[in-house]
Amino acid sequence: MNILFVISEVEDLAKTGGLADVGKALPLALKAMGHDVRIVKPYYRDMAHKYQLVNETEEQCLNAGGRQYRFHIKRLELERVPVYCVDYPDYFHRAGLYSDGYQPFDDNGERFAFFSMAALETAKAIDFHPDIIQCNDWHTALCPYFAERDNSGFFKDTRTLLTIHNGAFQGAYPLREIPCLQHDPKLISQTNEYGEINFLRLGVQYASKINAVSPNYASELLTPLGSHHLYQSFFQRRQDVSGILNGCDYSQWDPATDPLLPAHFGPEEISGKTDCKRALQQQFGLEPAPDIPLIGMLCRLTEQKGFGFLLPILEQVLQHRVQLIIVGTGDPGISDELTRVQHRNPAQFVYCNDFSNTLAHNVEAASDFFLMPSLFEPCGLNQMYSLAYGTLPIVRAVGGLADTVIDVSAAPESATGFVFQSPDSSALLHCIRRALLFYYEYPDRFRQVQKRAMQTRFTWQEAAEHYVALYQQALEAPKHCPDRKY
Numbered sequence: 001m002n003i004l005f006v007i008s009e010v011e012d013l014a015k016t017g018g019l020a021d022v023g024k025a026l027p028l029a030l031k032a033m034g035h036d037v038r039i040v041k042p043y044y045r046d047m048a049h050k051y052q053l054v055n056e057t058e059e060q061c062l063n064a065g066g067r068q069y070r071f072h073i074k075r076l077e078l079e080r081v082p083v084y085c086v087d088y089p090d091y092f093h094r095a096g097l098y099s100d101g102y103q104p105f106d107d108n109g110e111r112f113a114f115f116s117m118a119a120l121e122t123a124k125a126i127d128f129h130p131d132i133i134q135c136n137d138w139h140t141a142l143c144p145y146f147a148e149r150d151n152s153g154f155f156k157d158t159r160t161l162l163t164i165h166n167g168a169f170q171g172a173y174p175l176r177e178i179p180c181l182q183h184d185p186k187l188i189s190q191t192n193e194y195g196e197i198n199f200l201r202l203g204v205q206y207a208s209k210i211n212a213v214s215p216n217y218a219s220e221l222l223t224p225l226g227s228h229h230l231y232q233s234f235f236q237r238r239q240d241v242s243g244i245l246n247g248c249d250y251s252q253w254d255p256a257t258d259p260l261l262p263a264h265f266g267p268e269e270i271s272g273k274t275d276c277k278r279a280l281q282q283q284f285g286l287e288p289a290p291d292i293p294l295i296g297m298l299c300r301l302t303e304q305k306g307f308g309f310l311l312p313i314l315e316q317v318l319q320h321r322v323q324l325i326i327v328g329t330g331d332p333g334i335s336d337e338l339t340r341v342q343h344r345n346p347a348q349f350v351y352c353n354d355f356s357n358t359l360a361h362n363v364e365a366a367s368d369f370f371l372m373p374s375l376f377e378p379c380g381l382n383q384m385y386s387l388a389y390g391t392l393p394i395v396r397a398v399g400g401l402a403d404t405v406i407d408v409s410a411a412p413e414s415a416t417g418f419v420f421q422s423p424d425s426s427a428l429l430h431c432i433r434r435a436l437l438f439y440y441e442y443p444d445r446f447r448q449v450q451k452r453a454m455q456t457r458f459t460w461q462e463a464a465e466h467y468v469a470l471y472q473q474a475l476e477a478p479k480h481c482p483d484r485k486y
């Protein structure tokens, strides 16, 4: 199959979170199955500085909203998968992908509406006729709409898939502020009472198929509570909504070979994990004691990750004999609070305001537990990395976390971690205490669970097989034409 994979982040090239992990691993897995997959992404500033790519084609000219946009297409190969980068410096040569570190850019709607149009123009420019256009999250969710409205005939046999990695970000912007979308009567009819269009909602409406990155998150999107206020839209498309669990890239996340670690280990020989723990404790000035349980947490600092119920009990957790390391950048309010807690508890708690892949691998390897008490979690990759590193996840039973972690008390024979239900501080505190008790009181059982966790597998190959089956379904079904239907 010919697959045009349109995405704003790709691991190794541009990353703010888990979207990038998928942006690399899934295309590579599809390629390994023999499909012709081409990635299209923006040519961001840091990438431009690092790679200084040459133009792949002549200058492209895109006419939209009564304006003319002249852009270039650059190309590189990511392990044999071609990556086409849309080079439009006005929009993409900036520090930051979506924000300057504090504030989102004012023109994000304009930037990504343009990018989605330009991605389709790229397919034409390189004469790549996609069977499937897979777009990812709100940034590229307008691709199905543009493919449907394209009157060149280029996409007449193409089907589209919208993959939702995070439904809370929807791209709702006043239509009048997006120059390339002006004068489109169809879009005018799609605005809400504030004159805004919602990119994700349009994607849900126009895509041939929609998938979430875990089966449980797909079922949550079909509920009023879990749909991020898009219940009507998802419900209307319920026959076409499904879930495919992300994979874990074990070529990058294998503690037996990980070049970023000071020592290596595996399910049968775990002593290297203690060396990793000591190294991290020393790096952050914590007592280098092997028997103090170390809890790690690494994520974007946002409400999604459960800080709303973690922050109020953080110091209660620290009353136990435990060490805790939190690494992350994001919301300054959360970051300030973590800094205050660190000042009050320097012997036990470290907050590291950093985005570092080396640190990510070392926190996963060194910790005994990985904390992920998310409010919602479309899939979650860090809990999969934790499992691979024998770092038992402490998670809330939500989204993909519920699909990937099995609780010690609920199912002792197949357990891989600790799971709590309610999105509140007392449930979280109780779960952390349960984990600490298990660590102290049942070291042999802890070791068994750790071994089982490390042997658990969520492969990208399996995920890619599900995606191909979904592409086939999309291609076999009659073309979805919302403009005729509604």
Ligand SMILES: Nc1ncnc2c1ncn2[C@@H]1O[C@H](COP(=O)(O)OP(=O)(O)O[C@H]2O[C@H](CO)[C@@H](O)[C@H](O)[C@H]2O)[C@@H](O)[C@H]1O
Residues within 6 Å of the ligand: 016, 017, 018, 019, 021, 022, 165, 166, 213, 246, 298, 299, 300, 327, 328, 329, 354, 355, 356, 357, 359, 360, 377, 378, 379, 380, 381, 382, 383, 400
């Ligand atoms: N400070 C830091 N330094 C270095 N690396 C850091 C970091 N903070 C986070 N990361 C990395 O970013 C990625 C985070 O991935 P997650 O899937 O856990 O969450 P995220 O919410 O970003 O992704 C969204 O998309 C993914 C992909 O579909 C879904 O799994 C998820 O549920 C959804 O919210 C991991 O690779 C992690 O190591």
